[in-house]
Amino acid sequence: MGRFIAIILIIFMGVLLFVGVKSVGPDLTASAQAEIERNNMSDLQIMSTGGLTQADRAAVEKIKGTQVQLSKGFDYLENKKQNNLKVYSYAKSDKQNRLNVTKGHLPRRGNQVVIDKTLADDYPVGSKITLNDDSLKKTHYQVVGLVDSPLYIANEERGNTTVGDGQANGFVYVPFASFDTDVYAQMYVTFDDLKGKTYSSNEYKRQLNRKIKKLDNVLDNRREKRQVELQEIAEKKSQPAKKKLAENQQQLSQSKQKLETGQGQLAQQEGQLKQQEQNLSEQIGTKQAQQQLSQPKQQLAASKAQLKEQAKQLQQAQSKITAGKQELQEKTQVSKPTYLTDKRADLPGFSDYASLSDRIDAIANIFPVFFFFIAILITFTTMTRMITEDRRQIGTLLSLGYSKMEISVKYILYALLTAVVGTILGVLVGSKVLPPVVFKMTGAMYIFQDYKSLFYPQLIVLASLAALLATVGSVILVLFRDLREKPMNLLVEKAPKAGKRILMEKITPLWKRLNFTQKITFRNLFRYKSRMFLTIFGIAGCTGLMLAGFGLNDSIPSPGTKQYTQIDRYQAMVTLKSGQKNRAAQVLDNSDQVSGKLPVRMEQVTFRQKDSSNQEASLYAIKDPKKLSNYISLNKPGKKANQSLPKKGAVVSQRLAQTYDLKKGDHLRFEDEKGREYTIKLAKITENYVGHNVYLSSDYYQEAIGKKASLNSYLVRSQKMTTKQQDRLAKKLADTGQVLNTNYTKDQRDKLEKSVQGMSAIVVIFIVLSGTLAFVVLYNLTNINISERRRELATFKVLGFYNKEVTMFIVRENIIFTIFGILFGFVIGWFLNWFILIYASSNMMVFPVVIKWPGYVISAVMTVIFSAIVMWVTHRKLKQIDMISALNSSE
Template sequence: MKKTYLKSALRDIRFSLGRFIAIILIILMGVLLFVGVKSVGPDLTASAQHEIDQNQMSDLQIISTGGLTQADRKAVEKIGGVKVQLSKGFSYVEKKHHKNLHVYSYSAADKQNRLIVTAGHLPRTPKQIVVDDQLRSTYKLGSTLKITDDNLKNSRYQVVGFVNSPLFIANEERGNLEVGDGQANGFIYVPQKNFTQDAYAQMYLRFNSLAGQSYASAAYKRQLNQKITRLKPIFKQRQQARQAELQKLARQKSAPAQQKITEQQEKLTQAKQQLTAGQAQLKQAQANLQQQQQVLSAQIGEQAAKQQLAGSSQQLAAQVQSLQQQQKQLAEAQTKLTAGQAQLNKKTKIERPTYLTNKRTDLPGFTDYASLSDRIDAIANIFPVFFFFIAILITFTTMTRMITEDRRQIGTMLSLGYKKLEVSTKYLLYALLTALIGSVLGVLIGSKALPPVFFAMTGNMYIFQDFTAKFYPQLIWLASGAALLATVGSVVLVLVRDLREKPMNLLVEKAPKAGKRILLEKISFFWRRLGFTQKITVRNLFRYKSRMILTIFGIAGCTGLMLAGFGLNDSIPAPGTKQFTQVNRYQALVTLKNKQDKAVKQLLGDAKDVQSYLPVHLEQVTFRQKNASNQDASLYAVSSADKFSKYVPLLHPQKKTTQKLPQEGAVVSQRLAQAYGLKRGDDLHFEDQDGHEYRIKLAKTTENYVGHNVYLSTAYYKKVVGHQAETNSYLVRTKKQTGKQRTALADRLTKTGQVLNTTFTHDSQQKLEKSVKGMSSIVLIFIVLSGTLAFVVLYNLTNINISERQRELATFKVLGFYDKEVTMLIVRENMIFTVCGIVLGFGVGWLLNWFILIYASSNMMVFPVVIHWLGYVISALMTIVFSAIVMAVTHRKLRQIDMISALNSSE
């Protein structure tokens, strides 16, 4: 008996194979997207951690404005459990190919930040170098590269290999330099024996206690911060010691120059003494001449005396002129000597050096990679869950309908003596099979196929060679449990309801819902204009309200998922566009080396492609508050509020109107105020780069999408910090420029010798868009899977609709309706459902997109909701096309309805 019953179950699967496969597909896609997308973020982290461990990437990088020495190394090693590596380097402009390069030292003994050889080999002789793999098209293997710099012994080197460095994980991000246009194009590694400089440029630290821990874990971040806290007093002590070392070294180097100045001063003093003596002698000679003239004037007359002493008077007047000339020369020499001494004093007066600590996340490209993982995690917490909810809803409905169709069979089995558990076994087996097959396939594809596909689509963005795809048990159990709940749960609920009835009642089919008059019938002028079949359609819509609601919401959910996918694709690049076109309305930021800016002002004033420029004070500060994370920000101090509004309009976060910079108080980016829960009138505490702490009052908030910005008037800045804000940057508005024009302007500014760096907002925007480009691939996967789900949902719901109404449809055929007319009864309903679902789906998609972006946004980047019209059009068209395909399949099914079987008496 049991064997026969099992055959019956398998036969039911075979005869309803379409429904069986549809349920499996729905579960598969739900589990696939949930497990797959939720696995991408952890897999990205695991892949990065694999490279970190394999290449011994340092935990911290230390740089100092005074250079680093072995004494710094010994001081750090005292804390214990740390591996320290020193390296040399400098910035260099390679003129032949116009490349701005990081030049680093290479040593075979180096253990940290191991280079990854992509072609050739590492240097084996002092005159061999390796080059950034991204510069393959510029420097050929075996070619000679000329580097003329005082920091190196040799000037000609052979390129023997191309490498990737763990210090630069993003292929298109090489950081900034203090040479050229400020944008680094790549790096090279030169054997350390070639370097002539005594001091080191970088110190790399790797802590034993942190080995093996994931860089993204809270434990790693907490312990790393503890290490930094321990290092701070060490570097504070080293500041004073290093200052003394540098001053001593400067005095030693300046000793010959000081000796020369001293000797010149002594000679000048002697010359002054001789000049003084000569002036005294000349004065005495003049007095004697006057006495002689008086005596002769008494003897021979005044005119005759002058004529007789004319020669002597003339000789004294050349002598006077000569002494005056000597005095002038000595004065000029003294001025030059004083200036030389001042310049020498300036060189020997060394300011206390600053030690800067950089984490891995501070390295070029690493923050973008970590942010990519975080954003995917944020999206994975919402998008797949909603997707899975739709899948579960349709699965639940399908399973429920399947058991409802078998009411007569269940009643028959119970009448034949089968126990309730035996009757239930068939449906439980069916549910378990669909859940098991769908879950297993979904887990396998989601865990082992989806993340690698995503990695392959973004692989050219980063240096990582191997992708680590893992199984995450908690995700698998959660997804599988939800699939089982949807299938087995629905079976249990319906069986519990039906098995309570008497077998006789189950043998009788449920009477169809009775038709009722609807509200539209009371609108006579409208109702009279409808045809017979149209009236049937309208009545059926309201007759089966639950089916109508389910279908509309199913279509709306799928349309919403697709629209949300297109919205994410439009919204993710939006922060850069809005930040650098609406918030910042200048095209370049020029950073000065020192207070001298005369040449820069003249160049900007004469440049034809420069429309205007504004001097500002700009500095990087860190805001601190108890029980909240520190926030880095750019602080601007501006003298003219009216002029500044043309460069930064200070848009109101809600009203989007321009605000004026107040004389008292600060304007801060909205996200910074939200991070600390501040409102107008509250105080903010910040720390400058020298460690001095200050307090400002929040006056207004402004719209901002990337990072944090704070704006103050120069008067308020002076009140806060106690000294005048010095111009150290220029905001520049330019005409539309090409890449070559931007490079040319940056080069001209650099050649003035007064510019540290020129940053163009165009380049910043492109860099930002590239950093989020990896999201496009995951969004594409969302759209494809959402479209597939939409097709399966429409197919399944239509099948349910037909199966529920076979007797009704067969009746129409018996009454003489043609096949096309019968099909149109279903098509009209589906068209209305589709249109309503699409319209509702637009709202669902917008809300879903907004909800995802709220979670994907961080303190340093805000994603606005942007959905272009094309996203709406494509989402709607895809839904309509899927609906049309389903209607074509439905037409074939309706033609095959057996009128006799459908209308056969159920008694």
């Protein structure tokens, strides 16, 4: 019964982990797909640098089976709570991207709004919010509800924005009727023939790419037409300004004429005064003439000065009119707008969710398979040894006239029963218990509440075939071998394997120092090499699985730790208002906590390449490259490197280079937040673990972008600060009126650690199941060892050895097997962890291999404890060996 239960447990755990973990990824996808269909989430989101119109909508709707929805909106920095908000329009008629109300209700009047549920503490239901923007008819609104939006499926991710520090904090939906603009901000598109297709399937992606190509052609044709429309709008808007400039120019011309007349009159008066002075000088003398004419001269000088001042003012007015004309000309010269098409995968949080699913799939393709392999190996060994022990019974049945089939049925049914029971239990728990447990632990991270837990036939079939192969397959293999022998041979037990001199015996000084029992132990180890290797590998496999689990637990949060302590050496980023920095710099210089600051230009940019997903990156232009190493490390992946910033070219983070298969000297194209495209040269690849970063000198920025890299941020180094100290410094900076936002790397690290919590659930399950498997494997292998050596152990008892001494023959071997198994398991665990993390890393996150010392210690200690428990059980079983039956002659 013990062996029967052990085999069922091994198969159960193998199937449980294989089916369960392999089901988590597909279940996450199915849950997201259900949410997509329930909220009618758009397939594409289109934006334009020139805004969108009904004409754009009509052009897109010409593509057959296309459903279009237009939305208004803008980015807004809310001053009271210092939140960067994404403002969208809401209408009852909206069919795409339907909102899910978590508290309150949707807007019913023009002065009501609903807000992101993650901002509930800042804007609770019933509170007021001020949205002071020219696009809106009203300024003050009441929050009447908290909502989830399918555009933001991850609760911790709200994407980029064009205000503040470039990172959005949440969203607001304002009634459509409250907008006072004819231009739309977004166009949402769904395609009829893509409905019902899973978003992650290759078929969906292929068809979507075909749709995008058609869409790109339509939008490309719209660019020139839209440019004309914008030009007309600009011309229309400029008419009052042109009229005003013309009036000013006319007034200026009149003033010039008056000035010229005055200057002419002044010249005439000067001439007359000069002639009068000459005449008086002849009559009364020069001195008396000058005294008599001093007053008229002073009046004339004052008039001259006055005319000179008027001339200066007219010149300044002419300069202003000329500048106004130039500015007006620039405003009326409209370039062709750019249309930006984002897939669903490009939305904030969606790629993280897909990455979580992909990471779990990556782990599921390695960890459970290796786990299952260990389980199958032990099961196969157990079944074959069981039949080998029954050779005499099989021989007896054959001698009594039973057919080979009748004899085989007993073992086949036994094997079939263990496989069926273990597989059914494993499938049920793996499909219906394990995935929901994982989802419950990750549920707070995403807006999905309806989790789909499904059966996947292909996984069940694979697990069932593997279980049957390990049990029924091993039975048939051994029976096929044994039933071919004659009954007489089966009735005679196999002679024990002959002992041989081992290598240790040739080391005479060492061998002489060993006592009798120690010599027997070493000889037995090498006498049954297959048993030794199987036991060591079984223990090593289980220890390795446990260590890999602890390694994953250490490695999953490590990207944030490495990024925000080793790569980013600064503690805060202060984002400034345009062209303002003096008072903010003074606050930083006067702070006791701040030890240094580095002025930089920081922008959020988007890298785009055909047949690859869009990649968001932070671009930094550094004015003082020599100081950069104190704030950001520019190491090459895997080794230390020259920290200097290249004069020509950009430094690009490793994952961005890998995503687009780039190497030194290649060129990258990217777009800024306004859709303008630029090209930079890759000069160096740097180590990076979170997101994509691009670094370049301010000189190269000016060369590549075509404008000066004006300062808009400070990277700040500081001492360790409490939350209150951080808030106090942020408030002082905000009070200067020059700072948009202050972000601390500690907060980003905490946020990142929350985002990978979903993996922790899987890791805990791995560790628990690996430990359980280790115990069952040790128990099973020790049982096999005892059953095969009953005669040997009974002989020792007959010779007068005490029970403890007999047990020690097995215990010594187990101790040696356990030590070597643990050491070998450390190697297996490290490589298993490394292999899993390669597949688990995504474009936006790289997982380094990190296994802290407690992982090694706990894995080893757990293995030793399991081994000790098994040894205690072994001792009890050895005490019960019946010496007479064990030594009974076979003949």
